[in-house]
Amino acid sequence: MATLPDKRTDFIEWYLAVVELAGLSDKRYPVKGMNVWTPYGFRARRNLDRIMIREIEATGSEAVEFPALIPQTEFAKEKEHIQGFDAQVYWVTKGGSNELDIPLVLRPTSETAMYPVFALWIRSHQDLPLNVYQIVNTFRYETKTTRPFIRVREIHFFEEHTCQVDETTATARVQSNLAAFERMAAAFALPFVSVRRPEWDKFAGAFFSIALDIPLGEGRTLQIGSVHHYRENFSRPYEIQFEAADGTTKLVHQTTFGLSERLLGAVVAVHGDAKGAVFPREIAPFEVVVIPILSAASGEAPTRAANEIVARLTRAGFRVHLDDRDDRPGAKYYHWELRGAPLRLEVGAREAAARSASVVDRLGTRGSVALDTLEADVDRALTAFDLALREKARTEFAHAFALASSVDDLRESKHVRQLAWCGSEACGHAIEQAIDGALLGAPEGAPPIDAPLPGGCLVCGESRDVRWALAARPL
């Protein structure tokens, strides 16, 4: 049995090994950064989608799907947006052997696909708000090293696009998205911080961008999503306007909310350990794996009990898998620990005779369940497991941050740094240089460390407009 690299000292090697050995993704496809979703990985992705759909639809958003190809003429309408994406887009220039009159962009994100059509859909204030989302694949010619789920060229992308009557309503939509993400993150047991990106790091074309960041240990962070306020930056070039109640014509204010399969990478990265992946209940491909333990003397009883357990749990709505392969129990335990199954039920001759099963959760907690109360016992064990996983993640989250009170502090790179910043770009860049990373921006709401705000900027000492900010080495 292979041993995994050390998560703390060789994080990336550890991550790549877990993704591969757990059978979540196959990176051997002959286009770099475009990976194959395996059956096991696809199950996790479907659960991820289900959670995103549930939470966004609870806020009144509706599913749509726009085409993958965007005419160059539409793509070029918003100047900052095209500059931000120009180096990352794939072009379709031929149909068969004919050169296309207007080259087509393979969507890197769908603003420029949707907004010409929004301009047709929206006529009056009664057509607003327009809140729609799609889950589609987007394509970006990524030049950095690609990593399964975390940095890919074909992205499994969730994008919500909304049109609102004014700036205030659009700001409220941003807040509603952040609240929806809070609920999604709870399902993944992922503590995160929302951070308003500095001007020089916001989304191409946005008025402001709020990123959702998680710490990954050793001073690293990963952005796992973002919410943007566009004001009228896109509605002006795309002429998305409406007749207001007073008869005047106004431009809509827009917002977007973007998530991706990175969330699955984050679940692996945050919860995984020396034995492999650890999946919270809601995203786990299988919540429960049942393993009959057979011996020469056991007869058919363990198999019969295991079949009963699988049938009953399936009927009760659990995602359950029977591992009846011809292999040693120890090898099966290893197999499912690597793959992160939250709960393993073992049934040998003794358990079968007692109408019970041994239960071991992925964090190592042992117990037993009675067949009489099987469904309730399994549900309780899964709930306890999720709670323990959440607590573990919260403790690690709390330890990931440290205050920095001087530029020198920033050079110690074991933590994500919380520091006082005046908001100026010059000081921001000085901070980035010292930490050899990025100034993530100012946290929305309470900062990770509850401490009194210093009187002046860490770099220049200026006291006007001083606020907390976070700095890290983004993965």
Ligand SMILES: [Zn+2]
């Ligand atoms: Zn400053």
